[in-house]
Amino acid sequence: MNRNQFLRFLRNHPGWENMTRRGSSGISVCYGNVHFFIFRDEASHYLRAVPQDSTTLAVVRVFNNLMNSCRRELVEELDHWNMVRLMRDDNEGDR
DSSP, X not given: OOHHHHHHHHHTSTTHHIIIIIOOSXXXXXXXXXXXXXXXXXXXXXXXXXXXXXXXXXXHHHHHHHHHHHHHHHHXXXXXXXXXXXXXXXXXXXX
């Protein structure tokens, strides 16, 4: 999977829109049978469980490399949606 495919994979996740547009704190993503949590704050990500075998470690390495390759773009996108939500919430009182 290359960088663009990975971004499409994340953005097509059922919880991505909820995280970006409605403000949930993060999503759980299954990649290569390994569960990762991706949080809205600076697009940080964490493992659900400690890897126990070499196959899982290889999946974690690939996922980490993909996240690192597109982290700046994800952070910018998440920051954009944070501002949109803040402006929308602020403007709701003006109606």
